[in-house]
Amino acid sequence: MMFGTRLRAAMDEHGPLCVGIDPHDHLLEAWGLPRTVEGLREFSLRTVTELAGNVAAVKPQSAFYEQHGSAGVAVLEETLAACREHDLLSVLDIKRGDIGSTMGAYARAYLDPSSALAADSITVSPYLGFGALEPAFGLAEAHDRGVFVLALTSNPEGAEVQHAQCGEAVDGFGGSVAGSIVGQVAARNSAHSPRDPGRFGLVVGATIGSAARELGFDPTDCKGPILAPGVGAQGAGIRELIDVFGSEAIAANQILATTSRAVLSAGPDGVRAAARSLNESLTQVG
Ligand SMILES: O=C(O)c1cc(=O)[nH]c(=O)n1[C@@H]1O[C@H](COP(=O)(O)O)[C@@H](O)[C@H]1O
Numbered sequence: 001m002m003f004g005t006r007l008r009a010a011m012d013e014h015g016p017l018c019v020g021i022d023p024h025d026h027l028l029e030a031w032g033l034p035r036t037v038e039g040l041r042e043f044s045l046r047t048v049t050e051l052a053g054n055v056a057a058v059k060p061q062s063a064f065y066e067q068h069g070s071a072g073v074a075v076l077e078e079t080l081a082a083c084r085e086h087d088l089l090s091v092l093d094i095k096r097g098d099i100g101s102t103m104g105a106y107a108r109a110y111l112d113p114s115s116a117l118a119a120d121s122i123t124v125s126p127y128l129g130f131g132a133l134e135p136a137f138g139l140a141e142a143h144d145r146g147v148f149v150l151a152l153t154s155n156p157e158g159a160e161v162q163h164a165q166c167g168e169a170v171d172g173f174g175g176s177v178a179g180s181i182v183g184q185v186a187a188r189n190s191a192h193s194p195r196d197p198g199r200f201g202l203v204v205g206a207t208i209g210s211a212a213r214e215l216g217f218d219p220t221d222c223k224g225p226i227l228a229p230g231v232g233a234q235g236a237g238i239r240e241l242i243d244v245f246g247s248e249a250i251a252a253n254q255i256l257a258t259t260s261r262a263v264l265s266a267g268p269d270g271v272r273a274a275a276r277s278l279n280e281s282l283t284q285v286g
Pocket residue numbers: 020022059061093095123152153154155203204205229230231232233234258259260261262
């Protein structure tokens with residue numbers, strides 16, 4: 001089944017929430033775990049078992065595994081394997097972007113099923129040019145995976161790059177860098193529609209307010225899934241999600257709202273209930 005279809009089916013079944021697996025040191029401590037690779041493993045595998053069957057996807061944040069060196073990356077591999085074993089979709093948050101030949105190596109690392117680091121989908125950064133991401137797009141198609149391209153990120157610093165005007169406007173998407181990214185993702189999803197989403201998605205923060213409107217485009221026109229971080233610890237909630245995306249796109253399960261700290265801080269015995277509660281409030285929209 002095509003990634004966009006698989007994700008939509010998971011959202012229809014489990015709700016529109018993706019819980020990020022961000023093993024911050026303070027969260028390991030709050031869970032009574034050591035700030036070691038052993039603590040990292042227990043935190044990660046417990047989160048997968050608690051959330052499988054309760055959320056549409058999880059989003060391991062590679063950085064928190066890399067900070068432990070190769071032993072941490074080995075835990076990330078175990079975490080992704082656990083997702084596969086539990087039939088839990090994964091969005092591996094790596095935000096990689098590089099020149100084409102190097103991007104090819106990244107694509108093989110994270111999208112080729114023969115790799116221990118392969119995920120169902122990944123985040124990528126178009127800062128070296130949208131076209132430089134082609135190797136990731138190609139492998140995603142070859143192995144039926146998904147790619148979420150950063151467009152309007154949840155951090156305030158992103159605006160200086162993403163809101164910049166880049167000359168030629170992409171029809172219907174305005175002339176900003178972000179609009180150009182959204183328009184190019186929409187073009188790759190041209191055979192799809194909001195009801196039949198493509199495998200190429202966007203990352204658009206729930207904290208961006210009216211930015212997309214002011215830049216002259218609607219991110220939901222990308223005809224793919226939209227990963228929406230910023231919920232919870234970064235201050236966004238249901239109201240902000242509706243302001244950015246509209247209740248129709250949320251109710252149609254195009255928006256994969258994602259939060260990490262707000263759910264993980266509930267602890268090992270509370271993470272499932274916290275996810276179900278947030279999912280419940282999200283499914284009330286529309
Ligand atoms: O690609 C991402 O997931 C991402 C994009 C973005 O614009 N903002 C953003 O916060 N993220 C990631 O989403 C997670 C947010 O974590 P919380 O703020 O704890 O919910 C972190 O792992 C971020 O790196």
